[in-house]
Amino acid sequence: xxxxxxxxxxxxxxxxxxxxxxxxxxxxxIGTLDLLVVANLTHDAQPWCVVDNxxxxxxxxxRGVGRALMEEAVDRASRAGCYKIELVAHESGHxxxxxxxxxxFDGSGEVVRRYL
Numbered sequence: 001x002x003x004x005x006x007x008x009x010x011x012x013x014x015x016x017x018x019x020x021x022x023x024x025x026x027x028x029x030i031g032t033l034d035l036l037v038v039a040n041l042t043h044d045a046q047p048w049c050v051v052d053n054x055x056x057x058x059x060x061x062x063r064g065v066g067r068a069l070m071e072e073a074v075d076r077a078s079r080a081g082c083y084k085i086e087l088v089a090h091e092s093g094h095x096x097x098x099x100x101x102x103x104x105f106d107g108s109g110e111v112v113r114r115y116l
Contacts, residue, residue: 030060033069049077051087
């Protein structure tokens with residue numbers, strides 16, 4: 001890992017409002033998701049959540065890995081009292097919008113959201 005990556009990982013680990021979820025199979029990482037809870041002054045001071053870097057190994061796609069990561073993210077956001085989750089989509093494959101709708105998100109473009 002580069003020194004920049006080590007510094008970034010150290011900052012992520014130290015942030016109590018940020019989590020990196022990891023899916024493993026037989027000791028190999030097959031998926032990740034970055035979750036950030038954001039403090040908020042509106043909506044009765046309920047926080048909101050950002051999901052980014054949802055990545056699943058190509059050989060493990062369409063096997064429920066992404067869904068499991070998203071379900072865990074939604075559960076954590078709900079437990080944190082968040083009123084919504086925004087997900088940043090960086091790819092434009094045909095299955096992506098369908099996947100986001102299937103896990104309860106709505107919207108178009110690069111940011112989709114789900115109100116809790």
